[in-house]
Amino acid sequence: MLFYYVLFSQFFFRKPFANRTSTMTTLLQTYEEEYKESVRKINEELTSLRDTLKRDAPSYKAPPSTGVGSRVQRCTHLTSLIKQLKELLTNMEYECNDIPPANRQVAKERVSGYRNTCRQLEEDITKIKTEASAADRQDLIGEQRRTSKAGEEGGADDGDPSRQHRLQMMDNTAKVKEASNTLKKSERLLNETEEIGSQALTTLRTQTEQMNRINETTIAVDEEISEAHRVLNGMRKVMVKHKLILICIILLLVFLIVLSVYLGLSKRNKTVVITPTQTPVDPIPPTDVV
Numbered sequence: 001m002l003f004y005y006v007l008f009s010q011f012f013f014r015k016p017f018a019n020r021t022s023t024m025t026t027l028l029q030t031y032e033e034e035y036k037e038s039v040r041k042i043n044e045e046l047t048s049l050r051d052t053l054k055r056d057a058p059s060y061k062a063p064p065s066t067g068v069g070s071r072v073q074r075c076t077h078l079t080s081l082i083k084q085l086k087e088l089l090t091n092m093e094y095e096c097n098d099i100p101p102a103n104r105q106v107a108k109e110r111v112s113g114y115r116n117t118c119r120q121l122e123e124d125i126t127k128i129k130t131e132a133s134a135a136d137r138q139d140l141i142g143e144q145r146r147t148s149k150a151g152e153e154g155g156a157d158d159g160d161p162s163r164q165h166r167l168q169m170m171d172n173t174a175k176v177k178e179a180s181n182t183l184k185k186s187e188r189l190l191n192e193t194e195e196i197g198s199q200a201l202t203t204l205r206t207q208t209e210q211m212n213r214i215n216e217t218t219i220a221v222d223e224e225i226s227e228a229h230r231v232l233n234g235m236r237k238v239m240v241k242h243k244l245i246l247i248c249i250i251l252l253l254v255f256l257i258v259l260s261v262y263l264g265l266s267k268r269n270k271t272v273v274i275t276p277t278q279t280p281v282d283p284i285p286p287t288d289v290v
Helices: 002-051 071-097 101-158 160-271
Strands: none
Touching: 002 071, 002 101, 071 101, 071 160
């Protein structure tokens, strides 16, 4: 029975563990590939944003103050990317806890290195946000100076009509600023919506991966249960066979005992001596001789 128990345990517990370990390793590799791709995108965006800060370059052209190409929007995009990177690292740490102990320490050290790289990128993003804000202010001040200088030159040449023109331009500038503020609010709402959507997508992706793992584990357990049923049926057949053999042996022993008792009694009856009964004989009377 101990042999069958060991055989049953080996069949039942070996394969699910191997399948689960393989699944977790594949999932961790997928996370690492996504991490490398995210880091590459962040570095490319940082390099592109640094190029817009080189105001001393001959070919420098100030980017738009609002819209997709603005520095503010690009910094916001970097912030969303770094948040996704942190969530990805958190998922990787969870997966490291499920890896077998033989490889767990190596995986944790690798994830720790990824975490340090993420901190460095976050510091770079914070620094470039400050530089981008300062560059936007300098671009705005330079534009105002050029506008003021052009207005003064026009006033010296045109007189009152130029003054009216300046007033109209100031009114238009105020309207543009108001529209710009409205656009900034819209952009902020759009960014918040985008962040919420990214978080929802990340959550859905994590839940999908968990459901896939649960499905794979369920299939593996189902297969092992079927294998266990087959092993149990085999054990049941062997047990019934052994029971029948044991019953036959018991019946044979009982038959032999009865037969030996019968033969012993028969032999004893044959060895008993039967003594015959003697009948008395009358003596012959003597006859007279003449």
